[in-house]
Amino acid sequence: MEIDRELLKGSISLLLLNLLSRGEMYGYEILQAAAVRSAHAFEFKEGTLYPALHQLEKKGLIRAEWRTGDNGRERKYYSLTATGRKAAQNYREQWLHLTGAIHAVLGSK
Amino acid sequence: MPFWSRMANVFRGERLNREIDEELQAHIEEALAQGRDAAEVRRAFGSPLRLREESRDIRLLSWLDSLRADAVFGWRQIVKKKVTSAAAILSLALAVGACTSAFRLIDALLLRPLPVASAERLYSVTFQSPSATDSSVIPYDSCSYPMFRRMRLDVQDQAEAVAISMYNGPQELTYGSDQEMEKVQFQYVSGSMFETFGLRPAAGRLLSETDDVTHGAHPYAVLTYDYWSRRFGRNPRAVGRTFRIGNDVFEIVGVARKGFTGTETGWVTDVFVPMAMKNPRTLASLNNFWLRTLLKLKPGVAPGPVEEKLRATFHAIQEERVKGFPAQSARDRERMFQEKLSLEPAAAGRSNLQRQYRPALVVLALLLALVLLIACANVANLMVAQATSRAREMALRVSIGAGRGRLVQLVLVESAWIALLATAIGWMFAWWSAPAIVGMINPPAYQAQLVLPADWRVLGFALALACGVMFLFGLAPALRASAVQPVSALRGGADGRSRGRLMKALIAIQVAFCFVVQLASGLFVATFERLSNQPTGFSADRVLNVEAVTSRPQAAVLWSQVAEHLRAVPGVEKVAMIGWPLMSGESAVGNISVGGTPPSDVFSDFVSVSPGWAELMRIPLLGGRDFRATDGNPGAAIVNQSFAKQYFGGADPVGQWFDRVDGAGGKSHFRIVGLIRDARSRDRMRVAIRPTAYIPFPSEPAARGTFVVRTANANPLSMAATLRQEVAQARPGFRVRDLRTQEEFNQSDTVRERLLAVLASFFAGLATLLAGVGLYGVLDYSVVQRRREIAIRMAIGARAGEIVRRLAVGALAMVCGGAAAGYAIGLAGARYVESLVFQVKVTELAVMAVPLAIVLGTTLFATLPSALRAARIDPASALRVE
Numbered sequence: 001m002e003i004d005r006e007l008l009k010g011s012i013s014l015l016l017l018n019l020l021s022r023g024e025m026y027g028y029e030i031l032q033a034a035a036v037r038s039a040h041a042f043e044f045k046e047g048t049l050y051p052a053l054h055q056l057e058k059k060g061l062i063r064a065e066w067r068t069g070d071n072g073r074e075r076k077y078y079s080l081t082a083t084g085r086k087a088a089q090n091y092r093e094q095w096l097h098l099t100g101a102i103h104a105v106l107g108s109k
Numbered sequence: 110m111p112f113w114s115r116m117a118n119v120f121r122g123e124r125l126n127r128e129i130d131e132e133l134q135a136h137i138e139e140a141l142a143q144g145r146d147a148a149e150v151r152r153a154f155g156s157p158l159r160l161r162e163e164s165r166d167i168r169l170l171s172w173l174d175s176l177r178a179d180a181v182f183g184w185r186q187i188v189k190k191k192v193t194s195a196a197a198i199l200s201l202a203l204a205v206g207a208c209t210s211a212f213r214l215i216d217a218l219l220l221r222p223l224p225v226a227s228a229e230r231l232y233s234v235t236f237q238s239p240s241a242t243d244s245s246v247i248p249y250d251s252c253s254y255p256m257f258r259r260m261r262l263d264v265q266d267q268a269e270a271v272a273i274s275m276y277n278g279p280q281e282l283t284y285g286s287d288q289e290m291e292k293v294q295f296q297y298v299s300g301s302m303f304e305t306f307g308l309r310p311a312a313g314r315l316l317s318e319t320d321d322v323t324h325g326a327h328p329y330a331v332l333t334y335d336y337w338s339r340r341f342g343r344n345p346r347a348v349g350r351t352f353r354i355g356n357d358v359f360e361i362v363g364v365a366r367k368g369f370t371g372t373e374t375g376w377v378t379d380v381f382v383p384m385a386m387k388n389p390r391t392l393a394s395l396n397n398f399w400l401r402t403l404l405k406l407k408p409g410v411a412p413g414p415v416e417e418k419l420r421a422t423f424h425a426i427q428e429e430r431v432k433g434f435p436a437q438s439a440r441d442r443e444r445m446f447q448e449k450l451s452l453e454p455a456a457a458g459r460s461n462l463q464r465q466y467r468p469a470l471v472v473l474a475l476l477l478a479l480v481l482l483i484a485c486a487n488v489a490n491l492m493v494a495q496a497t498s499r500a501r502e503m504a505l506r507v508s509i510g511a512g513r514g515r516l517v518q519l520v521l522v523e524s525a526w527i528a529l530l531a532t533a534i535g536w537m538f539a540w541w542s543a544p545a546i547v548g549m550i551n552p553p554a555y556q557a558q559l560v561l562p563a564d565w566r567v568l569g570f571a572l573a574l575a576c577g578v579m580f581l582f583g584l585a586p587a588l589r590a591s592a593v594q595p596v597s598a599l600r601g602g603a604d605g606r607s608r609g610r611l612m613k614a615l616i617a618i619q620v621a622f623c624f625v626v627q628l629a630s631g632l633f634v635a636t637f638e639r640l641s642n643q644p645t646g647f648s649a650d651r652v653l654n655v656e657a658v659t660s661r662p663q664a665a666v667l668w669s670q671v672a673e674h675l676r677a678v679p680g681v682e683k684v685a686m687i688g689w690p691l692m693s694g695e696s697a698v699g700n701i702s703v704g705g706t707p708p709s710d711v712f713s714d715f716v717s718v719s720p721g722w723a724e725l726m727r728i729p730l731l732g733g734r735d736f737r738a739t740d741g742n743p744g745a746a747i748v749n750q751s752f753a754k755q756y757f758g759g760a761d762p763v764g765q766w767f768d769r770v771d772g773a774g775g776k777s778h779f780r781i782v783g784l785i786r787d788a789r790s791r792d793r794m795r796v797a798i799r800p801t802a803y804i805p806f807p808s809e810p811a812a813r814g815t816f817v818v819r820t821a822n823a824n825p826l827s828m829a830a831t832l833r834q835e836v837a838q839a840r841p842g843f844r845v846r847d848l849r850t851q852e853e854f855n856q857s858d859t860v861r862e863r864l865l866a867v868l869a870s871f872f873a874g875l876a877t878l879l880a881g882v883g884l885y886g887v888l889d890y891s892v893v894q895r896r897r898e899i900a901i902r903m904a905i906g907a908r909a910g911e912i913v914r915r916l917a918v919g920a921l922a923m924v925c926g927g928a929a930a931g932y933a934i935g936l937a938g939a940r941y942v943e944s945l946v947f948q949v950k951v952t953e954l955a956v957m958a959v960p961l962a963i964v965l966g967t968t969l970f971a972t973l974p975s976a977l978r979a980a981r982i983d984p985a986s987a988l989r990v991e
Contacts, residue, residue: 026135026139027132027135027136027139028135028136028139028140046136046140046150046153046154046155047133047154047155047156047157047160048155048160050129050132050133050136050160050164051160051163051164051167054164054167054168055167057168058115058167058168071142073135073138073139073142074131074135075135075139076132076135
């Protein structure tokens with residue numbers, strides 16, 4: 001099912017932070033993980049991932065480091081900072097609260 | 110990402126781009142390695158350039174980045190248009206430099222607080238006395254020592270009072286023999302001064318209250334740090350050394366802390382000694398006004414009530430003083446009671462130099478502000494002209510999405526470059542010129558000394574000026590440039606008409622300001638010329654005044670012997686004697702009574718001179734005879750024409766008698782033996798020569814006198830060393846205190862006027878040059894702008910003469926409008942400079958005509974190149990280009 005971009009927009013930070021809370025990842029890996037975990041529900045443009053990551057880095061929620069991966073390729077790995085870890089948890093709780101409320105509204109039909 | 114990293118990223122943009130590109134590239138390669146189709150990957154990825162820009166904006170301070178880009182672009186624009194930019198920068202640099210220089214002077218003389226504790230609580234006791242001759246008020250700061258003591262006592266609960274002797278020129282002192290005299294700036298001060306000012310010693314100790322108790326009992330001196338450094342190389346052993354001034358020997362007890370050079374702004378004091386060491390007669394005199402009273406109000410005390418209290422004290426003092434003048438006329442007595450005391454802030458110190466130069470500096474600062482505005486208008490005009498050539502560029506920027514704020518920033522940054530460069534060059538100009546101007550205040554021997562540091566105040570002023578200037582000349586062109594209509598600009602039809610109007614208005618304003626500066630400079634030059642050409646009535650040519658003192662009063666015959674000795678010195682033509690040099694500022698006055706009538710209200714000057722003095726000074730004897738060695742004082746007198754006119758109705762006074770009446774009613778009887786032509790004895794060129802009586806010198810033992818020497822050599826100062834030696838050799842006990850040419854004394858009253866005339870002329874020249882450059886720029890621009898119109902006119906038969914006439918009429922209209930406005934401003938402002946001018950009026954033909962001629966001449970020069978250019982336009986080629 002196609003998901004409205006507007007709905008997706010606000011949740012990118014939440015998704016990225018929570019994906020990274022499982023361990024450090026590089027850009028392409030994040031994209032793949034998101035697709036796999038959402039059963040290909042998310043199909044946002046690949047490029048837009050990077051400005052979103054850089055925005056989180058600017059806010060001090062994640063940090064980046066260039067390293068050589070297992071296949072010998074240079075990759076930029078992203079991981080959560082302490083603040084990012086707290087933010088991820090926080091966002092998650094907010095989201096659950098919100099979706100619970102939305103679900104209640106929708107379910108009461 | 111921390112703020113600093115984002116700021117640093119602004120200046121390593123290339124590296125940042127590379128880093129982002131590498132990450133994006135790594136992503137694509139990763140996708141391709143996964144076996145995805147290259148075209149599909151690129152499509153899914155989107156535009157790398159847009160993504161890079163987006164990421165880049167996140168990772169740096171975008172406002173700083175755009176500022177950096179504008180600064181680089183602005184610099185390139187400046188370098189590209191070398192001549193135009195250089196003209197703008199240099200014209201602004203001159204104006205900014207002159208302004209900063211003036212600020213340094215004004216700050217040092219009038220604004221900078223003294224380096225003492227709580228300077229803001231310092232006040233000076235000043236007096237306003239109604240003039241005897243007109244309705245004006247004459248301010249003065251001086252009072253006598255008994256007056257000071259009374260005032261100090263009456264306000265002791267509200268303020269600490271300090272007495273400081275008025276600056277009286279350098280004094281000679283010696284650390285050894287009479288032959289090793291050196292000049293120092295010397296002041297008597299209250300012993301409590303250092304404590305009141307919260308000053309600490311740099312070496313030894315400072316004077317205290319206990320050093321100022323018994324007359325003559327505290328021969329101690331404190332040096333300023335500056336003098337200690339200059340004279341003793343900061344040697345601590347200077348403390349304990351003794352020196353002699355006149356007949357008093359002082360011991361140096363300490364050095365005041367660095368930076369404190371006294372309270373007499375404009376003079377740097379070297380040595381302070383206690384008040385109690387002044388001679389007892391002066392200290393006891395109620396009427397000898399020789400010191401200044403400074404009050405430091407206690408915390409929380411307002412000046413108003415203290416002033417009221419002091420007024421009551423002053424009234425009581427005046428009542429006491431009046432008792433000492435029983436012979437005083439009712440009018441003089443009334444005038445004494447009309448004198449008013451007031452407290453004036455003295456945070457910046459207090460000196461006559463401040464009083465004398467305050468109005469002059471304010472006027473100069475105003476003229477400079479006008480010059481600065483002219484320069485700004487010039488740069489604004491150049492920028493407007495440039496904006497035209499950049500209309501297409503601006504339109505293009507708007508079309509691709511630049512906002513108005515961004516365009517304003519672009520143009521403002523370019524202006525900022527010009528302002529900054531101009532300020533830097535101007536700063537250097539100020540560095541050089543401010544001390545040079547101080548050097549012009551007063552003759553070399555009595556040069557004003559101002560502390561001119563380049564600290565945060567001056568830097569702050571220059572920076573504020575740079576920012577102000579940037580907005581003044583940058584904002585209008587920036588707004589105009591940013592208001593561009595892309596459609597019309599890109600089509601080639603720029604809105605030239607309104608732009609032209611703005612430029613013409615700016616030119617008219619420039620001409621108006623230029624006219625005002627010219628007018629003011631004309632007034633000051635005429636004042637200086639007229640004052641300098643005021644007849645003195647004597648010849649100062651090759652005349653040297655050798656001021657001598659003796660350790661104790663010497664008989665007249667001994668003074669005459671020294672004069673005789675000097676006559677025999679090779680190179681000396683004539684020698685005579687006088688009590689003190691003519692026009693040195695010293696004077697003795699008295700009221701005159703003829704035939705037993707009550708003394709007149711008019712004061713007459715008394716000058717004591719030796720036989721042969723009038724002949725030496727080339728003052729012709731109109732009747733009677735010169736003094737003889739046998740003439741005594743009182744006894745014989747020679748009078749001038751004004752004296753004869755005042756007291757004898759112009760009739761020949763020779764053989765008549767008069768009485769000199771002093772304030773206490775004492776009379777001395779004189780018989781007039783000669784009549785000479787009017788000659789000046791006072792240093793006030795602005796007032797008429799007063800009735801003067803010459804009396805014999807020296808008629809009684811005297812401890813000081815002046816040998817007037819006319820030398821054979823054209824430069825009388827070349828004989829200074831010889832004469833100094835000869836006086837000491839002629840008789841023991843005689844020594845030279847000072848040596849100055851008569852010419853120097855004559856010029857000392859016109860120093861301020863000369864300074865005003867020189868600086869105002871310089872500013873006028875600068876203003877004319879700047880306005881000329883501005884006019885030229887605008888006309889040249891208008892020819893370029895109207896190229897198509899001129900070409901069409903020519904194509905349909907207009908002659909070159911007609912084209913030039915139209916251009917000239919346009920220019921002349923701007924200039925005449927400006928000149929008329931300038932004259933109106935000049936007329937309105939003239940009364941504010943009345944106190945600075947002498948016998949000159951703005952309505953005088955010469956004063957009006959010169960600026961007009963200069964402005965018209967400049968217009969002609971500025972119009973000529975553009976007119977020729979317009980006349981040479983070839984219609985065929987001009988229209989083909991269009």
